[in-house]
Amino acid sequence: MTEALIVILIVAVLAVIVALLWLTIRSQLEGIKRAQENLSQSLQQSLISGQETVNKNLQFHSQTLEKVNNQLGQLQGSSQKIMELGGDIKSLQQILASPKLRGGLGEWSLENVLSALLPADSFALQYAFRDGKIVDALVKMPQYSVPIDAKFPLENFKKFQQSQNDADAKKLHREFLRDVQKHIDKISQSYIKPDEGTLDFAIMYIPAENVYYEAMVKTAEDTINIQDYAMGKKVFPVSPNLLYVYLMTIVMGLHGLQIEKQAAEIRQNLKALNVSFAEFGSLWDTLGGHLRHSYEKYDEGQKKLDKLVIRLEQIQNGEKQ
Template sequence: MTDFLKHSGTTLGQLKEQLGKLKGDSEQMLRIGQDVRKLQDILRAPKLRGQLGEQSLGGLLGNILPAEHFALQHTFKNGKTVDALVRLPQYSVSVDSKFPLSAFEKTAAADSDEEKTRLRRQFQSDVRKHIDKIADSYILPAEKTLDFALMYIPAENVYYETIVKYEDDKTDILEYALGRKVIPVSPNLLYAYLMTIVMGLHGMQIEKQAAQIRATLGRLAIDFSSFTSTWEILGRHLRNAQSQYDDGGSKINKFALQLEQIQQARESEQPPESAG
């Protein structure tokens, strides 16, 4: 944990002051996607899935950027419509929210390890196809987009299952996306990424800095994956400690009750004091 904090501190140090000023907004963003069960129920309907992703994305952008600095459902000259376009002084960044959740849901509902493995491969294939679609449709330097796009995953738990959880294939998906200049983001990561883009591009020549920004975002994704794993372990330790604390409290209450009963018995056995 110490090594991780030292490493990520180097990458995120320049953001500390600005993110501190936006603590209130950050806390609001952290609440997005926390109710996993309720979210999974909503995601069962394809139409609602799309609406949820677009609404979540629109709300997040509205909390961070002035209205003139982003557009929802922007249509390019090639006829493709991107869910959101972040507008910078001279360039823009495409953000897609149509993450393929159908295969993810099937994988989560699989009854056997064999079926889960098969569906996991299908899910990976669907994700790669979606990455290709984003790269081919929304990275358009001729229309003054930067040479990368963001793939918005509208729930922290789905991002965790896709990018973080599976040690044997998470790098494959992440590296494939970065190789195609598509960066996967959860709600929390998108918040940090937007701040990175706004600050990183301010006063710079964008043509020279876009590659550096993309590399920083890639490192942030890897650091976030490592932090999430550490956070999960810490959560398990805290839950175990809470369970042991509750068990100890029950034993203390029982012990106190037994002492009280013994004291009452001793008092009842004492002979009454004689008068005069």
């Protein structure tokens, strides 16, 4: 009996121990399961967040790459334009290297300025005088004309600009001024022709401001004064900006002549109107004289008619008596 009770107690204790162990193990298993679930959720969230970050980074890098490609394309286009510009500059240098082509460039510049400022019928391009000499442009006015010739003394000017020392610079500057003098002489001798209607001066158009400045403004003390020399030859050198001023002066002169012409026409019309008024006044006076004479005759006839009526009334009254 006692042994049976002991066995039962042992079994009961073992059962309790087993139950406690089971509960402990079960609790630990549930904790492990929850930890696994939390870990799984955390890993999943981390994966999602990491994927979003990767996507954003990929998008950013893709946009950056696209911008880089665009910038490379723009850079390539700019490089192409720079190469084209370099070609244009080289072409321009080749043009300016040829005296004939430089002259053509000056004539083209002069034509553009004239076309922008003057009516088409107020100037002629490549005008030929009777001796066969051709001036680049002739600005025409009713009684006179102004010859304009484009000159581009660039050769020694370029050498002067590229000189490395003061001695070379002075020498090349004097040679440049001699070139300008030669152009002034040619214009003075060739295009001032009062017997063909020109004024007693001409304009030399220098189509570059810096060339004009070196020739006319920046004159050293030991060199000839080009302004005085040109005035003595009755030639007025002008730059593109000064040509505008000169042409505006000519335009104002043309406008003044037009106003004078219109004023002469108005005076002529007023004179004709005065003659018409005088003729009308004479006719009016004649008509007035006729009207006055007619009125006098009418008044005289009215008086005779009144007397006749009175006489008839007297006769009628006498018969009644």
